[in-house]
Amino acid sequence: MDVFALPAEVRERTSALRRAGSRVAFVPTMGALHAGHGSLFDVARRHADCVIASIFVNPTQFGPAEDFDRYPRPFAADAAFCAAAGVDILFCPRREDMYAPEHSILVVEGALTRGLCGPFRPGHFRGVLTVVTQLLNIVQPDVAVFGQKDAQQARLIQTLVRDLHMHTRVLVAPTWRDPDGLAMSSRNQYLSSDERRHALALSQALQLGETLYAQGVRDAAQVCARMHAVCATAGAAAVIEYVEAVDFATLRPVVELVDGTLLAVCVRIGRTRLIDNVVLGRARVAREYDLV
């Protein structure tokens, strides 16, 4: 595995690969890698000859009160993880190589970011869209793989690629879970053992939502209320930010559940903000949204 820090190095390598006819798949990450990332690398491998991962804790997508400083950065372990996972090229840029001192261009979005995490994390998706545009421009991959755990982000990136006419196909890989259902996240390591137990409320709420849908319940308000009640079992230190049923295409709230409805929850447990989601009828809408 080659490790590059400079955008120009990655650009030259991927240009050469493309000229040689190789297909390139890209998995951008913020490091602190876990089995969920490993599954993204596996998806990337199935779609390309060369797998490129990036590790960059992007400062512009963290709010001033968020966890940028304490976000885990276990670089040696991450590099070993990538090498063992068969990643061909690891790109770890420095902040100053991504952002010029006078950096002034931003990529923004005005529809999909209005709901879900958008209002709770002002500026977050602007930071994500800007850095992902930079990374996609540097790597110019044929395929990029994002995790469904960050469903709003994944749909935004698909919209970014469509609206700015980028040459990359954006695949959305399934959320990876611990055996008890907790969605894997680099932020799970912030949780105390009590908090981790309470955090199961998120996946339990979504499981209930899926069960009700399978039983024929279609009323979104009713299902969200039932899911909300499950999230509320996360204890006194838990704050429910949202429990929503939205159209996966537009991320706008729906009245009636259908295949392609996204059930999404966000609960803060202590200092840790956790999100999780499911797409109803996932297999039946997979092709429409490049869900793998």
Add this chain to the structure above:
Amino acid sequence: MDVFALPAEVRERTSALRRAGSRVAFVPTMGALHAGHGSLFDVARRHADCVIASIFVNPTQFGPAEDFDRYPRPFAADAAFCAAAGVDILFCPRREDMYAPEHSILVVEGALTRGLCGPFRPGHFRGVLTVVTQLLNIVQPDVAVFGQKDAQQARLIQTLVRDLHMHTRVLVAPTWRDPDGLAMSSRNQYLSSDERRHALALSQALQLGETLYAQGVRDAAQVCARMHAVCATAGAAAVIEYVEAVDFATLRPVVELVDGTLLAVCVRIGRTRLIDNVVLGRARVAREYDLV
């Protein structure tokens, strides 16, 4: 000359050219082509094996009270002009092929757009940045050529390419002028013969600025006041929007004139908004700003 309407057609062609080792130069235009555009095609030809021009009157860069509807669209003449100028590929997309119905991604800028035309044309540069990002992503040229007449736009595009890590070099070609000094512009055809005579005030003001600088005058306020007085000779139907001396790097006002200072003027004459500029010591700062 090949003419394409679909982004995918242009993308396939330029990908094939790149794989074959050709260098591609791109000149985006809004049509209504004149000798100024011709000079951009000449610059493009000197820097590449293949010259691609686009004609797209981009709706998102016009304000609601601006001239989108009456902007000239002489397509047949433009196509003939391109063919005669040796353009290899002409890209004329339709609005619906550039913007999906649910288009929601925008590219914005927060520093260079604050002055000059920015405050007078809210939303204009957001529209320019978004469409140029789209076009550069579709064509993926090695070189793109913009005219210095739109100096703020040219610097913005250079900033766009730097900040989003695009693989394109942005060259800025000299303003082309009628023999009496009027900067060529597609909008000049809006001018009555009286208005056209009055419009000479812009280039005369800039000539005075250059002369004063050559004579050793360095005080920006003094030079701008003298230039303002010349612009004021454009008659009762003229409204001066700005007469400014700014740093060409940052577009921020300067106190003292130096090589690399941009003198820029904007005067509305009747219904027509005209802009013009010069870069002091242009030849001496040309390399720094890719001025050709």
